[in-house]
Amino acid sequence: MSRLLMSLLAVVALLAACAGWSPAAEPTIDEYVQIFNPDLLARVGDANHIERTSTFTHPESSDISTWVMENTWFSFIIFLPFLILPQVLLVHVMLKFRDRRDGRRPATFMHNVKLENLWTGIPILALVIVAFPVYPLLYKMELPPEDRDAMVVTVRGRQFAWDYEYKKEGVSLGLDLVSSIQEPLVLKKDKAVVLDITSSDVNHAWWVPAFGIKKDAIIGRFNRAWFTPRIAGPFRGQCAELCGQGHGVMIIGAVVAEPDVFDRWVELQRHRNDSQKVWDALIAWDLKGDDAPIRASVSEYLKKSDGDSRRWALQYWMAHNATSYTRRSPDRPQRGTKAEDIETYPARLEEWKSKLVPAWRDSLEALPDRRQRIDAIIAAMPMVAQIEIAAPPVAQADVALADVVSEETP
Amino acid sequence: MSTAGAHPMPQIKRYTGLMDYLTTVDHKKIGLMYFWFTLFMGIVGGALAGLIRVHLATPGSMIEAIQYANLHGTDLPFNLFSENKHAYNQVMTMHASVMIFFVIIPSFAAFGNYLAPIMIGARDMAFPKMNAFAFWLLIPAACLMFASFFTVGGAAAAGWTSYPPLSLQGAKINPGQDMWILGVHLAGMSSILGAINFIVTVSNMRAPGMGWLQMPLFVWAVFITSVLQLTATPVLGSAVTMLLMDRNFGTTFLSASQGGDPLLYQHIFWFYSHPAVYIMILPGFGGISHVFAAFSRKKVFGYLGMVLAIGVIGIIGYSVWAHHMFSVGMPTALQAFFMYMSFAIAIPTGIKIFSWLATMWGGTIRFTVAMKFACGFISLFTLGGFGGLILALVPVDQSLHDTYFVVGHFHYTLVGGSVMLLFSMTYYWWPKMSGRMLDERWGTVVFWLMFIGVMVAFMTMHISGMHGMARRIAVYYQDYKIHNHITTFGYLLTFVGAIIFFLQLVFSYRKPKITVNDPWEVNDVQESFEWATSCPPPAYNFEHVPPIPVADQMPRH
Structure with a gap:
């Protein structure tokens, strides 16, 4: 009954979505950030709270x-x-x-x-x-999926984060460079994905409940799991094997994207490392002061290669990083176990509370301003050279799954 | 009436009071010491569970709280482990270890020690001194485990399963894990010695005329449990010895970088720990049959089926261990094998459930507290077993493994199963063991607190597990807040119930001793040795060959 109701609701939602949908509308930068950088820790009731958390409630996820x-x-x-x-x-x-004290004899x-x-x-x-x-x-x-063209991702657990390596796309993910919060694994809708799961220290387990699989990450061996995501949107999960102190915060995120959106994401990854220097300059920039250093870093970024997509990527990464930046304050100091650490702990805690956190909060207010200013700087930059960075070589990665499949299939 | 003339007894010094208990080799006194030890440990383990529950029910335990603390630069109030999530892991590990090694397994040794020799008409266990030794080993074992809280780095924090490589971390720096290993060794040694003693006693010291199939079901259950303990516990010893050697002596059994395999430990560990699950429930299965029969005024239905069911559970129990490890990446055929074997073990369990119902069928049932607990046990254990069947399905186990669904499942079988059995057996046999009746009204209060508490706490765990809450986490997504609040409420009910139970037992000693041998009028229908002697039985139980005919459990055709 509830299944029926839910599917009815889904149809209504689909119709509503279609009504407002036009094929020409390219998502804006902020919408892309919404898609690729979801808030995995969003609370119940928040607009971006992740609803699909279980295979029992959302079996249609994969x-x-x-x-x-x-x-x-x-x-x-x-x-x-x-x-x-x-x-x-x-x-x-x-x-x-029951004994009613009516003189009934028990059976024998x-x-x-x-x-x-x-x-x-x-x-x-x-x-x-x-x-x-x-x-x-x-x-x-x-057994491996029938789709021989599946995506292959190596998943490596460590205390207390996950590193992802896309073999064919040549992309690596891990902790967010700005917030140090786990980055979500980005997947293509309706495309089978093969996860080769391993660990570099203790046992972990990779588990996004809605996808219906869970595999232990064990040092010295690769465990293979696969699934085909069927719904676009953010998903979340959690390390499912006790791995030490941070086990509870070893979260897992996954984003399933429409194929063209996914391709956009892969393209964006190529510019990420270069854009990071611009971000560092941007966040260090005193807004009242001279904008020479930030101009220098942007022109450095564009010197390597230039073009609309590269400029767009820089704008994207600035927006992406700004979102991440709001999610995490400077790390709370740990008490530690050594005597001198414990001694200095109150002072460190006090400094964190009275200096670091307020400074970080003040800088949040200036973020939109910073983004506007850098967008203006990027737009004002003269075109340097129209060289697109070539996609990374994919040859060796391409064969990986096909080989394995032919070995394992009986 | 002394038999000293025929068999001159050596003159030994007799103590009284505390020294009597410290030096005794009498199986009844040792049984009582086991009983009070496990009861005390149960309260301690329950208190540790309380720390976990209070932590998980407070706002500080949510990931949201980390955000809160980070965003606002302030702590949330009343957060037990906000500074140190390592402490949470320690408490969780010790809760499980204490409950398994010092509460549930030895508590059945308590009843076994006290009742098994009386039930077979023996004067004592076969090796009385070894019996005492087995008990006294538990004290240093428990001390070792608890002392580890005060060492550098605290107690063991890798879960009661202590999977490497996590349990290998901190070797030579943090001795907590090593102390845990040694504690397990001592508790295991105690278990093995006790098992040998039971096997020899039951095999050789039955009263004349009592064949194997005339033994009461409780003795059968204790016997089969002992066989399991004797064969399985050394395997656990080998697993934790590997851990100890890898940690301290440079071996590499479990270290992947040097040719070892961390999975090896999991296989060996569960090869013990799955039979251990049955070690924790089978004696209760035997004991509860007596309760059903006594208060239905009937004899046990299907005695042979019951014995066979216990035996089959014992045997199949050895071939299902890897269903704890469906996510580690085993060959598919192996997974299928363990799945089907796990299905198979439901069948003898089902036979037992139906036989108990048939025992009640047609009887005149008196709902004493013991009987209430027994009926509550059937209800709860069926639910727990049902969760087990779902977990045995490998495809869905991939989603449920290591979630709160599993936690809910095994708490249903351990608290709703073993603990309900223990309470039932206590209310039934306490008049025999202490000579005092337990108050029925307070007992009913305990029953309802336990029953409702278990239902509330552990049913909610099933639900939060299905919604994707992983187990053994000190912080969780805010979605599971409501589940954790309800579970903590259920925990409070059970804990209050357990405390009342404890006080009831303590205060029962202020009551006058009963003078009848058979306060429940059991022997109107059955012929059992333990209700034919005084309450409590005299030293050495029987002066002559027991005065009643051997119970004819198995009708001859």
């Missing part, structure tokens, strides 16, 4: 999730009588056979072979019924 939930509800229905029957019998027995039977065979046989039958469909599903999940 193909695996859908199959798993179909199978689970099927098994659940088969098992359900064995949950209800004892409870019903228990209540029945308790009501019917001690065994009933027919009955015993029955309650051994019927559960076996139920288990066999469940056992059949789950077997092919298990193999479907464990």
Whole structure:
């Protein structure tokens, strides 16, 4: 019933979305930032709170999730009588056979072979019924996807973050360079993705609940998992194997993007490292002072290559970083375990509270101004040279999955 | 009435009071010491759980709170572990370790020690001194574990499973993990010695005429549990020894960079710890059969089926260990095997549930507190077992593994299962063990607090797990706030129940001793040895060959 209601709601939402949708409208920079840099920690009720947090509530998020939930509800229905029957019998027995002190003699039977065979046989039958469909599903999940052209991402856990390496796209992700919060894994909608999961220290487990898979990250071995995301939007997850002090904050994010948006994102990544220097100059820039250093860094950025897309990328990264910048204050000092650390802790805490945090909060107010000024500077810069940076070589990455698939498929 | 003439006893010095208990080798006194030790440890473990619950129910435990602290530069009030999330992991690890190694496993040893020799008509255990030694090993084991809180780096913080490489971190700097390992070694040694003692006692010291199939079900359960303990616990010893050697002596059993394999530990550990799950429930399965039979005024239904079911659970229990590890990346065929074996173990469990219901069927049921707990056990354990069946499905286990669903599931089986069994057995046998009745009205209060508490706390855990809350986390997404508040409320109910239970037992000693042998009128229908002697039984239980005919559990055709 609720499924039906939800799908109805989805249809209504889809119609509403179509009404306001026009194919020509390219998302603005801020909309791209919304898509690629979601707030993984947004609270319930916030506009950008991530709703799809479980395979049980959103089985449509990935193909695996859908199959798993179909199978689970099927098994659940088969098992359900064995949950209800004892409870019903228990209540029945308790009501019917309670001692009413009316002189009724208790029964004396001690065994009933027919009955015993029955309650051994019927559960076996139920288990066999469940056992059949789950077997092919298990193999479907464990073998590589049929889509030989799948994306391949190496996922490497460490205390307490995840590093992603896109083999074909040549992109690496990890902690956000500005906020040091985990960056989301960006995926292409309707494109199978193969995750090779490993760890560089203790055991972790990669788990985005809505996608319906969870694999341990263990040092010295690669665990393979795959799925095809079916809905665009942000998802979130969490390390699922105790990995030490920061286990709870070892969060995981994932963003599923429409194919053309995803291509845009891959393109953006090529300019990221260069843009970081501009950001550093921008955040260090005293707005009242001379803008020579920031001009110098922008022209440095453009010297390597110039063009509309590269300028656009710089604007994007400034917006992206500004969003990240608002998400995290300077790190709270840790008490530590050494004697001198503990001694200085109150002073460090006080400094953090009274100096670092207020300074950071003041600088937040100036962020929009900074962005406007740099946009103006970028626009005013004369074109240097129209050289596009070439995409990174993809040859060696391309063969990786095809080889593995041919080795593993029986 | 002394038999000294026929068998001259060596003159030994007899102590009284405290010294009597410190030096005793009497199985009943040792059983009582086990009982009070586990009860005390249960309160301590429950208090540790309280720290966890209070922490998780306060605003400081949400990721939101980190943001809050970062954005506003102030702490949230009332946050236990805001400075040190390491402390949370320590408390969580110790809660599990204490509850498993010092509460549930030895508490069944308490009942086994006290009752098994009486039930088979023996005068004591086969090795009385070893029996005492097994108990006294638990004290240093517990001391080691608790002392580790005060070492550099604190207690073990890698979970009670202590998976490497996490448990290898801090080697030679933080001794907490090493002390945990040694504590487990001592507790394991105690377990093994106790198991040998039970096996020898039950095999050799049954009263004349009592064949294997005339043994009461509780003795059967203790016997099979002991076999499991004897065969499985050394395996745990080997796993933690590897850990100890890797940490301290430079071996590389578990270190991937030098040719070892961290997964090896998980396999060996669960090869012990899955049978350990049955070590924690099977004696209770046996004991509860007595409660059902006694208060339905019937004999146990399907005795042979019950015995076989316990045996089959024991055997299959050895081939399901890897269902704790479905996400580690095992060969697919192996996953399928362990999934089907986990299904299979539901069948003997189902046989037991239905046989208990059939035992009640047609009886005249008296709802004493023991019986209430027994009925509550059936209800809760069925729910816990049902969650287990869902978890056995590998595809969905990929989503549920290491979430609060799992936490809810095993708390249903351990608190709703083992602890309900223990409470039921206590209310049933306490008159025999202490000579005092427990108050029925307070007992009913305890029952409802426990039953509702378990339902509230652990059902909510299932739900938060399905919504994607990982286990063993000190901070969580704000979405799970409401679940954690409800769970903490449920915890409070159970903890109040446990405290009342504890006080009831303490204050029962102020009551007058009962004078009848059989306060529940059990032997109107059954013939059991323990209700045929005085409450509590005299030293050495029986002066002669037990005075009643051996219970004919298994009707001969």
